[in-house]
Amino acid sequence: MSPEKILYKTKPLENWAWGKELRTKHYKSIMTAKDDGKTLTSGSAHARILAAGLPNYVHLSGEPFGATIATMPELAQECAEAAEAQGFSRDMCAYMRLYWGASFLNKSPWGKFPKPDLGVQSAICDSHAKWHQMMTEYMGIPFFVVEVPQYYPALAPPHPSMIEYTAEQFMDMPPWMEGVTGQKWDDEKFITALLRLNRIHVLWAEICTLNQNVPAPLDLKSMYSLYWPAAGGDINEDTEAFYRALKDEVQHRVDEGIAALATERCRLMHENQPPWYALYIFRYMEGFGAVTNCGGYVFALGGAFDLVDDEQGNPHLITETPVEQLEPRPKNREESMYLMAKLHFGRYRFVTSPDAKRKIAVAMADDWKCNGAIIMLNRGCEGLSVGQTEARLALIDAGVPTMVYEANMADKREWDDREVRDRLDSYMESLGLKKLED
Amino acid sequence: MSTTESPHAEKKPGQNTGLMDGFRRIIQERHDYAREWKDRTGGRVFGGMCTYVPEEIIYAAGILPVRVLGSHEPQDVSERHIYAMFCPFCRDVLAQGLLGRYDYLEGLIMSHTCMHLRQSFDSWVTHVGIDYFYYLFMPQLIRHRKARGYLTTEFTRFKENLEGWIGKKISNEEIDRAIEVHNTNRRLLRQIYELRKSPNPPISGAECMELVVSSQLCDKAEHNGMLERLLKELPARQDLPPAGTRLMVIGGECDDQEAVRLVEASGANVVADDLCCGSRYFWNEVIPGEDRMSALAQGYLNKPPCPLKDVTHERIRFKYVLDMAREFNVQGVLQVMQKFCDPHEFDIPAMERFLKDNGIPSYSIELDVTMPVGQLQTRTEAFLEMLELEI
Ligand code: SF4
Ligand code: SF4
Numbered sequence: 001m002s003p004e005k006i007l008y009k010t011k012p013l014e015n016w017a018w019g020k021e022l023r024t025k026h027y028k029s030i031m032t033a034k035d036d037g038k039t040l041t042s043g044s045a046h047a048r049i050l051a052a053g054l055p056n057y058v059h060l061s062g063e064p065f066g067a068t069i070a071t072m073p074e075l076a077q078e079c080a081e082a083a084e085a086q087g088f089s090r091d092m093c094a095y096m097r098l099y100w101g102a103s104f105l106n107k108s109p110w111g112k113f114p115k116p117d118l119g120v121q122s123a124i125c126d127s128h129a130k131w132h133q134m135m136t137e138y139m140g141i142p143f144f145v146v147e148v149p150q151y152y153p154a155l156a157p158p159h160p161s162m163i164e165y166t167a168e169q170f171m172d173m174p175p176w177m178e179g180v181t182g183q184k185w186d187d188e189k190f191i192t193a194l195l196r197l198n199r200i201h202v203l204w205a206e207i208c209t210l211n212q213n214v215p216a217p218l219d220l221k222s223m224y225s226l227y228w229p230a231a232g233g234d235i236n237e238d239t240e241a242f243y244r245a246l247k248d249e250v251q252h253r254v255d256e257g258i259a260a261l262a263t264e265r266c267r268l269m270h271e272n273q274p275p276w277y278a279l280y281i282f283r284y285m286e287g288f289g290a291v292t293n294c295g296g297y298v299f300a301l302g303g304a305f306d307l308v309d310d311e312q313g314n315p316h317l318i319t320e321t322p323v324e325q326l327e328p329r330p331k332n333r334e335e336s337m338y339l340m341a342k343l344h345f346g347r348y349r350f351v352t353s354p355d356a357k358r359k360i361a362v363a364m365a366d367d368w369k370c371n372g373a374i375i376m377l378n379r380g381c382e383g384l385s386v387g388q389t390e391a392r393l394a395l396i397d398a399g400v401p402t403m404v405y406e407a408n409m410a411d412k413r414e415w416d417d418r419e420v421r422d423r424l425d426s427y428m429e430s431l432g433l434k435k436l437e438d
Numbered sequence: 439m440s441t442t443e444s445p446h447a448e449k450k451p452g453q454n455t456g457l458m459d460g461f462r463r464i465i466q467e468r469h470d471y472a473r474e475w476k477d478r479t480g481g482r483v484f485g486g487m488c489t490y491v492p493e494e495i496i497y498a499a500g501i502l503p504v505r506v507l508g509s510h511e512p513q514d515v516s517e518r519h520i521y522a523m524f525c526p527f528c529r530d531v532l533a534q535g536l537l538g539r540y541d542y543l544e545g546l547i548m549s550h551t552c553m554h555l556r557q558s559f560d561s562w563v564t565h566v567g568i569d570y571f572y573y574l575f576m577p578q579l580i581r582h583r584k585a586r587g588y589l590t591t592e593f594t595r596f597k598e599n600l601e602g603w604i605g606k607k608i609s610n611e612e613i614d615r616a617i618e619v620h621n622t623n624r625r626l627l628r629q630i631y632e633l634r635k636s637p638n639p640p641i642s643g644a645e646c647m648e649l650v651v652s653s654q655l656c657d658k659a660e661h662n663g664m665l666e667r668l669l670k671e672l673p674a675r676q677d678l679p680p681a682g683t684r685l686m687v688i689g690g691e692c693d694d695q696e697a698v699r700l701v702e703a704s705g706a707n708v709v710a711d712d713l714c715c716g717s718r719y720f721w722n723e724v725i726p727g728e729d730r731m732s733a734l735a736q737g738y739l740n741k742p743p744c745p746l747k748d749v750t751h752e753r754i755r756f757k758y759v760l761d762m763a764r765e766f767n768v769q770g771v772l773q774v775m776q777k778f779c780d781p782h783e784f785d786i787p788a789m790e791r792f793l794k795d796n797g798i799p800s801y802s803i804e805l806d807v808t809m810p811v812g813q814l815q816t817r818t819e820a821f822l823e824m825l826e827l828e829i
Contacts, residue, residue: 086787087786087787087790088783088787089778089783091523091778091780091783092780092783092784093780123578123749125553126552126553126746126780126781127780127784129578129746129749130745130746130749130780130781130784133749133750133751133784134784134788136751137751137788143750143751145579145749145750147577147578147579147749149550149575149577149588150550150556150575151573151575152548152556152559152560152573159591159595161588161591161592161595162575164588165577165584165587165588168584169579169582169584352553352556354556354557354560354561355560355564377521377523379523382523382524382553382554382780383553385521385523385524386553386556386557387557387560388521389518389519389520389521390519390557390560390561390564393518393519
């Protein structure tokens with residue numbers, strides 16, 4: 001923990017507005033997709049790459065759409081109730097329920113629900129395929145789904161047969177898309193997008209890694225916005241340029257000792273999604289001089305990380321090398337689909353792997369120099385909740401003081417503000433932190 | 439109809455004749471059975487965490503595969519490892535391991551179905567400890583043209599890994615015998631299920647569940663002998679289950695014979711099911727082939743799917759349920775699911791609509807580790823009353 005008296009330099013992020021603009025542009029293009037003659041696809045955020053060979057498309061990423069609604073509690077409640085009225089349980093994936101509810105009500109944060117032309121999904125969490133099976137049936141639109149095998153222990157690389165199986169399923173996609181859209185699949189365009197997305201993921205991982213520095217140049221609350229284009233936004237030059245600029249800016253902050261929180265005394269990890277409607281808890285913690293500087297959710301979904309053990313057997317999260325520096329550019333469709341399968345495993349094999357998540361939590365706490373960890377036991381996401389209770393035990397074993405609180409990332413009805421603040425207060429006290437004077 | 443008035447409540451079919459005693463004993467004394475089996479044969483026992491575990495490969499290796507199930511008792515040992523929003527079944531299963539009830543297992547095998555059970559598997563391996571463990575991936579896209587090839591590789595890798603562990607090759611003859619023993623079991627169970635098509639089935643739904651659950655807990659060859667005897671004895675059975683409203687029970691990991699008994703005590707005859715511990719476990723035989731692993735793979739892909747193996751617009755599961763409901767002439771369908779079971783929560787509303795569109799009323803009930811008896815009874819009775827009115 002840093003000595004009490006230090007006051008770091010701090011200033012707002014210069015690229016903040018650019019990030020916001022990317023988001024606004026993206027949702028605007030979704031809302032005007034029909035008028036602009038674009039194919040509107042929908043599925044999970046990570047599945048948006050699947051349609052990248054279409055000449056002109058925009059993808060409604062399910063999870064970020066749900067998260068956006070979650071920041072608007074009234075609309076969120078309406079959507080949740082609409083899904084419940086159709087018989088869906090309250091404990092199911094909360095992003096999904098909000099997405100469903102919005103479509104049942106024909107509403108969105110920007111007007112009507114933007115009805116997609118087709119569903120495209122690669123299933124990593126159990127909810128993925130079922131979410132869009134139900135949704136595309138309801139909307140009466142075609143649905144393409146690929147499954148990605150889960151294995152155990154997930155720390156080892158996937159068996160070649162798993163990559164082959166996934167790639168072979170991907171191979172079916174271009175002809176299927178051509179059939180349902182009447183548009184020609186462009187392999188070159190797809191390969192360019194695939195490599196660009198990989199570079200974007202590497203850039204985001206590099207940015208996250210810069211947060212290992214003391215003081216942390218970024219706080220997690222801001223990262224929940226900054227990671228979005230990498231995790232769910234458009235895969236284009238603008239997005240890549242944004243991350244290059246952001247990386248330069250964050251590097252500059254590190255060089256200059258510019259902190260996210262001037263009064264950084266203590267560094268915390270936050271695991272799992274945040275309660276989107278109550279992001280103020282991060283500011284609340286800052287009142288104690290505690291900056292949250294890392295978390296598996298923003299790291300894993302937007303960043304190309306790998307988990308490796310050092311010679312002593314201690315795990316570390318390291319940024320992957322851009323794939324184009326490791327192997328030749330794919331020359332044809334088959335090679336591009338194999339590469340996509342490989343990257344899928346690299347990126348997502350840890351999401352629902354309890355064994356890996358334990359190690360990731362410990363590695364993160366160590367490498368990001370955390371004084372403690374907070375885990376949100378999330379009633380709204382079974383996928384990311386896999387392994388969280390075990391991660392808590394692993395962190396405690398590693399000597400990291402760990403606090404848990406229960407909430408639902410997108411359903412405010414399950415939020416107990418007082419309970420969470422009380423827990424935070426006791427936790428801060430246990431870390432030896434006091435409320436700072438303004 | 440109130441429970442006390444029900445003839446079902448007073449008459450407990452099978453108990454008088456002792457017809458079911460052997461099966462019941464296997465369930466109640468499952469751990470003693472496994473230990474005795476080990477003493478008797480000198481063999482090893484593996485636990486399987488899902489009906490998609492290829493038991494034939496384990497059996498061919500001379501190992502007894504048993505299904506790991508919960509005990510339906512309250513427990514407080516799994517909470518540290520599995521968050522309470524995961525289904526009670528997966529927590530109950532892990533609790534059995536943590537409590538040392540399966541301390542005789544040498545191996546634990548999981549075939550991926552859902553993330554809840556994936557967590558139980560991980561926590562078991564980490565905290566209970568086990569000599570041998572293996573995780574298979576069972577495709578969701580069971581009709582995909584590449585699924586068979588992929589699953590064949592999964593099964594082959596498992597077989598080779600197991601061979602490495604036992605220190606010997608598993609021969610084709612051993613695989614063939616295992617397939618034959620398992621197919622015989624499937625055939626016999628199906629013959630018994632066929633009897634339920636009659637207007638007065640000679641066996642109740644709870645008893646049928648006992649047959650299927652016990653089959654997963656003991657040596658199939660032995661179970662086959664018991665089923666053959668039962669098939670001979672059933673036609674002469676005196677204490678037939680009282681006729682009632684013909685119901686089909688569908689849902690998730692329900693091995694809770696008490697729940698089915700209670701439903702029947704309310705005036706129903708459960709004559710068909712689509713349950714993990716029911717028809718889904720054994721319905722289709724493995725068709726032998728030259729490439730044994732490929733034949734087994736196809737056999738497992740042909741199983742009636744659980745919701746997570748039915749993710750396209752084809753809705754294979756729905757068609758299977760409807761066909762069965764019609765074949766067994768059911769009057770209503772009861773959907774039972776474990777609380778927080780996401781896979782089934784997805785299917786329930788759509789299934790309800792689908793059945794309704796096909797003229798079959800249905801009703802959903804949520805189960806926990808311990809059964810809320812009063813609630814279950816009241817709800818079932820309400821559903822049965824509704825069905826009577828419709829009829
Ligand atoms: S990982 Fe969580 S948020 Fe994503 S689909 Fe699965 S349950 Fe929903
Ligand atoms: S009851 Fe449902 S959630 Fe639980 S293990 Fe079975 S399929 Fe998974």
